[in-house]
Amino acid sequence: MDVEIYREKVIKFVDSVIRPNLATWEESGSYPLELHALAAKENILSLGQNPEDEFHDDLACRKVLIEELSRSGSQAMVMALASHFVSLNAFKTTLPQTYTRLCKQVFSGKKTLVLALTEPQAGSDLKSIQCEASLEGEGEYLLSGEKTFICNGGRADYMLTAARLDKKLTLFLVKADKNSITSSEIPCLGWQGLPIASIKFNRVKATRVGEPGQAGRLLQQILLQERLNLAVMANTSAMVTFEAALEYSKKRKVQGSPLFEQQIIRHRLADMHGKIELCRAYINQYIAAVTVSGPDAKAIAIAKNQAVEILEEVAAKSVQIHGASGCISGSQAERIYRDARLLGLGGGSTEVMNEMISRLL
Ligand SMILES: Cc1cc2nc3c(=O)[nH]c(=O)nc-3n(C[C@H](O)[C@H](O)[C@H](O)COP(=O)(O)OP(=O)(O)OC[C@H]3O[C@@H](n4cnc5c(N)ncnc54)[C@H](O)[C@@H]3O)c2cc1C
Structure with a gap:
């Protein structure tokens, strides 16, 4: 899509949907998840592309999306509506079919995907990650451990996360599951309106992303x-x-x-x-x-x-x-x-x- 036409779309969305509601969302502590569907209606989450088509990352449009969401005055809105590209990228070469499926689900606003790496003892130092993965069945793993400071962590549909598999740091895709994931919100200095959470995995099902030890x-x-x-x-x-x-x-x-x-x-x-x-x-x-x-x-x-x-x-x-x-x-x-x-x-x-x-x- 033409970059300037896309910019106009995002500006209109920010002016009509985000700006008038920011104060209310900050007060309540969370923006409504329907915001993803509203943005998807205008193809905003997919950089102006049809979510059903093969996605082509377009740096110029991605920059426009981040600029115009930042112009709302709230960085929380950028984290909410423009951070999915980072996690999606991990699947492109490792699990191409999952990549295509997730692109469609996320770009259509039906599902949310977040990056959940940080642990209480492992922030900058990701080598200290302790979350454990074990092989359960063919291609199916179970994860146990704790993640913290995760944007939208308590309510995301999918998480790209990292855990130890036979001591090797490995990436996994986790699907939200109320029976094996619990979460608690962390009040934060900024990015208000974007709920930030600590999460506990208790033998949650996961799919391996990339080879064992490839997380780094x-x-x-x-x-x-x-x-x-x-x-x-x-x-x-x-x-x-x-x-x-x-x-x-x-x-x-x-x-x-x-x-x-x-x-x-x-x-x-x-x-x-x-x-x-x-x-x-x-x-x-x-x-x-x-x-x-x-x-x-x-x-x-x-x-x-x-x-x-x-x-x-x-x-x-x-x-x-x-x-x-x-x-x-x-x-x-x-x-x-x-x-x-x-x-x-x-x-x-x-x-x-x-x-x-x-x-x-
Ligand atoms: C609002 C918010 C949202 C976040 N969202 C997410 C999220 O969605 N997903 C996720 O996985 N994580 C998230 N994080 C976590 C974030 O990635 C970590 O805060 C970051 O990696 C730093 O880790 P830490 O806070 O444990 O600090 P530490 O790693 O404990 O560092 C403490 C201080 O020491 C400094 N330091 C660390 N190493 C060195 C060094 N080698 N030399 C000198 N100084 C050093 C750091 O810069 C920092 O100032 C979020 C954090 C915040 C605040």
Whole structure:
């Protein structure tokens, strides 16, 4: 689909369905799962493609989806409606038939798929994963263990997860099953409206994804996509809160003239703008080159870390420029400020990204 036509579709969806309901969803702690079906009606979850057709990942459209969902002002909406591509990617070469079936189910909004890796003792250090898998029948495995901080974890239909199979770290697909999965919600600083949960697997049925011991290699591939998505999300969130601060500074009067007339405020805005633009140019340059030269782990790690650092700085300065009105719960400046803190942890923390960059220097 034409990228700009797709952008218009997503903008319309955000304006008519998401924006008017964000505050209510944040207050209640969860957005309704019907949102997936509503988005699917417009082919938003499948990047404008017919869910029944063979899916072609389209980086330009994926970027548009993340940008426009971020423009809603809530990163929770990006995690809700644009994070499925990362998990789907793990099935493409390992289980092609499952990939086709899951694409149809997820793109039509009938099912949800999430990534469930983190355990209480294993976050950055995925080698510490303890969840155990055992072979039960032909191609059927049983998983036991605990996962934590899982977006939509308590209500997802499918989870892509990792467990030890004969001590080897291996990926598995788990289907939700009330008899062998229990969950409890974790209240969180940001991404409100997106329920985050701890999950216990008690001999839940699972399908192996890839060969035993291949989890590390597969995760390296799919997490590159996740990090690029998060870089786009961070950069767009920074742009949104910067624009709000700029607009506010032109309306708000101090000592009889707009705040923007104060040189210190103008210069602060100029500095914020410059950092956002530089980072955006870096991300765009990377995306333009990636189709030719393939993924570049160092460039993605740089993009994620820089975008997140700039977002944290810009989000804090935006609240400062907004004064007390930037502290009102549910205001755009406040929401982006609290969401900003999460991005330095998820998808590979800042320290882990720096470790990766330094090893590739
Ligand atoms: C809102 C939210 C949603 C999430 N959603 C999901 C999800 O859907 N699925 C999922 O699987 N996980 C999810 N996570 C978990 C996330 O991936 C982890 O938080 C992340 O991997 C970091 O792990 P940790 O929190 O256990 O921190 P730890 O790994 O314990 O790290 C603690 C601190 O030490 C730093 N650190 C770690 N290693 C090093 C090192 N080698 N050198 C220097 N510093 C280091 C870290 O950067 C961090 O600052 C989510 C987390 C949050 C906050």
